[in-house]
Amino acid sequence: MKEKQEDKLYICKPCGYVMKESELQDVCPACGLPKKVFEQYKERMSPGRSRILHLDLHPIAVHFPQTTLVFALQALLINLFFPNFYPEILLGTAKFSAVIFPFTVFGAFLSGMIDGKLRFKSVTTPILKKKIIYSTIMLIASFFTPFLAWKGIEDLQSKILLLICGTIALICGIVLGHAGKRLMNIGMGGAVKIWGRKF
Ligand code: HEM
Incomplete structure (x- = not known):
């Protein structure tokens, strides 16, 4: 459970697909662009909402x-x-x-x-x-x-x-x-x- 919370999120800049850091692969599973187009993603919404x-x-x-x-x-x-x-x-x-x-x-x-x-x-x-x-x-x-x-x-x-x-x-x-x-x-x-x- 703890490991899940610490897993950072990454977003594919061109298509907006979000993945956990531990699940990143060589290419974006949605648009197929190489991994380098991903950047860290921050959830902007409060946990309650x-x-x-x-x-x-x-x-x-x-x-x-x-x-x-x-x-x-x-x-x-x-x-x-x-x-x-x-x-x-x-x-x-x-x-x-x-x-x-x-x-x-x-x-x-x-x-x-x-x-x-x-x-x-x-x-x-x-x-x-x-x-x-x-x-x-x-x-x-x-x-x-x-x-x-x-x-x-x-x-x-x-x-x-x-x-x-x-x-x-x-x-x-x-x-x-x-x-x-x-x-x-x-x-x-x-x-x-x-x-x-x-x-
Ligand atoms: C009888 C009235 C309504 C119907 C039949 C309806 C229908 C739908 C449908 C089919 C979707 C797509 C859901 C999906 O693909 O799983 C949707 C999404 C959405 N609707 Fe409505 N809608 C209604 C009223 C409203 C109202 C009054 C609002 C707000 C002013 C609203 C805001 C939204 C939002 C924000 C989404 C995106 C939902 C999400 O991402 O969780 N809808 N609606």
Whole structure:
């Protein structure tokens, strides 16, 4: 354990890959440049913030709205095109997903705010502002889904309205995912990954 703490970190200057000193090889495992391009790397974040960030709360939380939404849309679309194919199961799945959807979006939103604040100390940077705008639209779209499902998911009008809300949320989710991907592994001074493991 002691040995682990004393192992210095080194960063590949051109690509940002970070490794422990004891694991350095002749070339950078990420970009293949020779070992001489590495320089010592200092973690700029306090251990407390770093520990919370490494719980990966936001990257985990974002999977819940994504999965719920895909389930709801799939079930609704199959039911629209094949109304006699297990209608109770499909509409039950869509109804359940529509009811829990806003809670999952809220979880992703909250964990994103915490993640952004811890990583960048402020959530008013251009990408984070964009993320707040799109997640607010996603949250608003998600508020309608339980009411529409409650109203009676069986009628065509509710199904179409649910599909519209779901599609708006899906587009926001794609934009948020792309923006989020660009934020992964920065703000800690570089790509803090060692052989695929976060350090
Ligand atoms: C429903 C809303 C949101 C969704 C669906 C979402 C989606 C995502 C996704 C897919 C990623 C990439 C995760 C990965 O590849 O493992 C990500 C990363 C990130 N998002 Fe969000 N996001 C949401 C809201 C927010 C908000 C409101 C903020 C802050 C203002 C935020 C800040 C971040 C940050 C800082 C990262 C990088 C995470 C890391 O490196 O640990 N997100 N987001």
